[in-house]
Amino acid sequence: MKKKVKQNYEQLALSTGLRLDEEGGALYGTHGEYSVLVYPANPSYPYILAVAISAARESGPLTGDEIKQFKNDNGPVTGLGQNGYVITMSLKGSKKQEVVRDNLVSGLNALTAFLRMHGYRSSCQTCGRDVKIAPRCVSGSYVLMCQDCYAQLQQNKTLVQAQKKQKNENVIGGVVGALLGSLVGVACIILISQLGYVAALSGIVMAVCTLKGYELLGGKLSKKGMVLSVVIMLFMTFLGDRLDWAVVVSRELEIDFLTSFQLIPTLLEEQIIDGDTYWSNVTMLYLFLLVGAVPTIISTMKNQKKSGQTYSLEEGN
Template identity: 40%
Template sequence: MTQKEKTFLDQTAQRLHLTVDGESSILFGSVGGYQTMLWRNDQGLAVMTLSLHKLGQEPDQSAIRQFVKGTRLVTGVSVRRSRVELTLNVRFGNPNQVEKLAEAVAAVVEFLHASGYDNCCQNCGSAVETDPCIMTGVPSLLCDSCYQQLGHLQEQNQQAELGKKENVVAGTVGALLGSLLGVACIVLLGQLGYVAAVSGIVMAICTMKGYELLGGRFSTVGLVVSIVLMLGMTYVGYQLDWSVAVYNELKDYYELSLLDCFRMIPEMLRQEIIDSSTYIGELVKLYAFTLLGAIPTAISSMRSRKLKKVTYRLRSQRTNAAPEL
């Protein structure tokens, strides 16, 4: 944690009378009578998490979305049963935006009071006292009973996951099948005249998910296999994209198959029918965009799997205490 971030957390905690969880840098406590958690999303924006009900009913999504549309302080909302996540138009960690954050939180609280909402457990919906916690890596507001129940379920799932045997051969086949979707994306976008990072994202997600589905687990071995296949299949996709372009150019003059065109690419490069500088330049660009999409996806996937093992109740300035179940 940088000094700037620490300053932001300290000032926000003082301004809103909240507590800082030293392990996750999440701010938590009661604001205007509502149990609240404030944390940073992947885009660096502040997210306000609450668990609400109104006379035993789940939140009215349309009314909340209408509120979001009518204010510049909130940029998005996610409602899942009683759990409400509001993305605030505030950079989390910037001391200069503490007052703006306080303004956004106050606007949300005012809306909730006017709408007649009360606190509840996000899992069972009961109007009982809840604790701010991290449940499988997700900021949550749970009653003690649900916290214990979900914690035991997580422990059982972890044991089951550890009991799974990783089949590297089957996983490699799955990764290969998944990477074919990435190849299709490269060719499709290439024919439309685009080289985009979305190709790398599709390639990464499909390759890694394919390994996990058939391999049983996704370990470091799976990550290495997936990366090697991503790099190799990106080249295959690029060659196939050029093959389609050549086929479309020559099909009216010669009886050629797509496979024939695929085989002709090296010879066309050697004879300078295809400009090698353009070919190499576009290939380098494709790899750059593929890595731009694939690397964050791979990191996010591994981080997500690690976070799924994290469960604990938030504590004031936790630093050395081990996560509890």
């Protein structure tokens, strides 16, 4: 969590009596008789909050009229819905921390009173039983679950992980994927430059397509895969740029493409192609390659870390 966001969430925790799970950035705890989770509706914009409560009643899920009524009665509530045993409420967002806090406090009070009035009892979100539940983080998303369901889930997860380990990364497939992806990058370099735009932007396309290509055909993007992809994109960027020049040379000197391609080092030496222009072009391409590659690699590593995380938020559960 970012420091500022963390401070704000700690304040929210204080005013609602909930606790903060720093790891995943959610608030959890009990409100009235219900277990509650509060999390940003969209992780990249932490000022719009969503509230989840796991509860059930005998007369079936929330009706459209009930939802409409609840939204009419509560200004800060922008949405209410039930999916299985999970009731989610979204709240109006604001840049102002006080507004976010007030909306959350009044929304929580309203929702728990509403659920109580309509006969809802706290229940496990998986099996729906009226037993003790606790908030847990499963592969990066939050659930309100009983001990039995959680144990079952952990068991399944261990199985899946074992299977995953068995299914090795397909390096050859990955390299083929990366090469195919990098060809898209090469095509992009030539096309954009021939259209008269700054070819450097295609460095981003090159980086993303090469990495995604590896992931797609290799099954997963491991550290090894990243290194291989980077080597491929470095080489293919150089090649793409040279092909781009070959197109220009072949057009200007009216000679065939292959000869033009082979002629480029000589033309550079003889300064028929301006060395400064050539190398600054290549440098720009590599810079933009970096712009594309670094965020893709970081987000891949983050996702891998997240999908490996499963834990219970309350100790002893």
